[in-house]
Amino acid sequence: MATVEPKLILLFSGKRKSGKDYVTDLIHQRLGPDVCCILRLSGPLKQQYAQDHGLDLAELMGPGEYKEKYRADMIQWGENQREKDPGVFCRLAIKGAQQPIWIVSDARRLSDLQWFWRVYPSQSRCVRVEASEETRRERGWEFTAGIDDAESECGLDQGVNFDWIIKNEGDGSHLEEQLATGLLSIAKEKAKEN
Ligand SMILES: Nc1ncnc2c1ncn2[C@@H]1O[C@H](COP(=O)(O)OP(=O)(O)O)[C@@H](O)[C@H]1O
Numbered sequence: 001m002a003t004v005e006p007k008l009i010l011l012f013s014g015k016r017k018s019g020k021d022y023v024t025d026l027i028h029q030r031l032g033p034d035v036c037c038i039l040r041l042s043g044p045l046k047q048q049y050a051q052d053h054g055l056d057l058a059e060l061m062g063p064g065e066y067k068e069k070y071r072a073d074m075i076q077w078g079e080n081q082r083e084k085d086p087g088v089f090c091r092l093a094i095k096g097a098q099q100p101i102w103i104v105s106d107a108r109r110l111s112d113l114q115w116f117w118r119v120y121p122s123q124s125r126c127v128r129v130e131a132s133e134e135t136r137r138e139r140g141w142e143f144t145a146g147i148d149d150a151e152s153e154c155g156l157d158q159g160v161n162f163d164w165i166i167k168n169e170g171d172g173s174h175l176e177e178q179l180a181t182g183l184l185s186i187a188k189e190k191a192k193e194n
């Protein structure tokens with residue numbers, strides 16, 4: 001099925017356990033599956049990695065220790081693929097998307113953002129989910145050298161002027177209010193463009 005030209009692309013990034021999946025799931029629930037879809041750059045990466053290495057894809061896609069066991073090698077494997085073709089996982093992730101709003105839940109590198117800025121310059125907005133290390137630890141994060149100090153986690157720490165920053169501390173008591181305000185602001189901006 002051909003990919004439909006989107007009207008808006010929200011490119012989410014954030015540290016491990018900052019709440020990227022949690023927040024994007026909430027937005028997806030709010031807007032509904034007819035209006036928006038969640039696209040994961042890690043989806044096609046994990047699919048190919050699992051196939052190449054004879055691993056359990058469902059486990060790799062899950063939140064547990066299995067993914068963490070292979071994360072470092074997946075990162076290296078993925079970067080090797082990106083060196084050959086920077087947009088490879090972006091193209092695969094959007095394949096067949098039909099909804100007008102795309103939520104990319106896991107942008108990690110400038111090359112990810114640059115691909116969307118180049119191919120969909122007027123539709124792409126960068127969103128950062130932020131949480132303190134304390135909150136992230138409460139959610140099960142532990143600093144891991146070679147991962148939390150590498151491009152996969154730090155690639156967007158500098159040099160990006162985010163269109164929207166979402167603070168997702170603790171139980172996210174102010175999260176709903178931020179989502180309502182942020183989505184309304186983007187909708188108003190898009191309405192002015194058209
Ligand atoms: N605002 C929140 N309230 C309650 N639980 C949250 C909140 N944000 C994240 N979580 C939980 O924290 C864990 C990590 O969130 P997740 O979205 O998987 O992080 P990321 O995708 O950034 O690694 C998950 O168990 C998720 O349900």
Ligand SMILES: C[C@@](O)(CCOP(=O)(O)OP(=O)(O)O)CC(=O)O
Nearest residue numbers: 016017042045074075078106108152
């Ligand atoms: C190799 C990866 O794609 C693995 C990403 O897996 P997830 O997207 O499941 O990670 P978190 O949700 O942040 O815990 C990272 C990369 O550098 O491409």
